[in-house]
Amino acid sequence: MDRLKVAQLMEEQGLVPLFFHPDVEVAKQVLKACYEGGARLLEFTNRGHFAHEVFSELSKYSNNNLEGMVLGVGSVTDAATASLYMQCNASFVVTPAFREDIAIVCNRRKVLWSPGCGSLTEINKAEELGCEIVKLFPGSIYGPKFIQSIKGPQPWTKIMPTGGVAPTKENLKSWFDAGATCVGMGSKLIAKDLVKDGKFEEISALVKNVLAMIREIR
Numbered sequence: 001m002d003r004l005k006v007a008q009l010m011e012e013q014g015l016v017p018l019f020f021h022p023d024v025e026v027a028k029q030v031l032k033a034c035y036e037g038g039a040r041l042l043e044f045t046n047r048g049h050f051a052h053e054v055f056s057e058l059s060k061y062s063n064n065n066l067e068g069m070v071l072g073v074g075s076v077t078d079a080a081t082a083s084l085y086m087q088c089n090a091s092f093v094v095t096p097a098f099r100e101d102i103a104i105v106c107n108r109r110k111v112l113w114s115p116g117c118g119s120l121t122e123i124n125k126a127e128e129l130g131c132e133i134v135k136l137f138p139g140s141i142y143g144p145k146f147i148q149s150i151k152g153p154q155p156w157t158k159i160m161p162t163g164g165v166a167p168t169k170e171n172l173k174s175w176f177d178a179g180a181t182c183v184g185m186g187s188k189l190i191a192k193d194l195v196k197d198g199k200f201e202e203i204s205a206l207v208k209n210v211l212a213m214i215r216e217i218r
Contacts, residue, residue, distance in 0.1 A: 001091045003112035007132040010106040010182045014214040018043035019190040033200040037207025042072040079105045103129040133158045140164025144178035151179040
């Protein structure tokens with residue numbers, strides 16, 4: 001999907017669920033659960049051996065069964081890995097740290113990339129290299145006040161905190177009131193015990209509830 005459309009969808013939804021599971025069939029169930037809960041974005045984190053093979057199967061499954069679902073990859077730490085996932089049809093690339101080499105390969109393919117930044121200098125550099133939405137990571141360390149401070153001198157900057165975001169109205173309100181464009185949420189949204197026990201309907205319900213809270217807060 002076009003990078004600007006991905007950025008727009010991130011802003012409209014306000015939520016980017018993220019998860020990893022080594023089993024393709026389990027991963028498909030989680031993806032479907034998020035979709036049925038209303039999510040139209042999902043970040044598959046690049047963890048574990050052969051993670052790109054799982055992602056490739058998820059991408060094919062999504063294209064054939066989940067109309068409008070946009071898949072991206074997270075925890076990417078080098079340009080080669082970013083290129084590998086783009087070859088597997090990743091529509092966006094998220095990194096834990098700012099990497100210029102990843103920016104270059106993503107820009108070449110017109111794919112949205114969201115680098116983990118922790119200072120105004122890093123954010124400025126990322127934006128100079130074409131970043132649409134900056135990832136604030138780890139969000140639990142910086143907190144909502146960091147976003148509020150950045151938005152003062154740079155109201156145009158769009159930030160997605162990841163880590164430290166919880167599926168509660170109080171927590172979500174603190175991030176969005178501070179100026180977050182969207183939030184990334186992993187284990188607190190897609191809990192390991194729910195996945196392990198096959199409680200995919202509960203994951204759907206939680207995703208639906210979080211999206212509803214975000215709409216209400218905004």
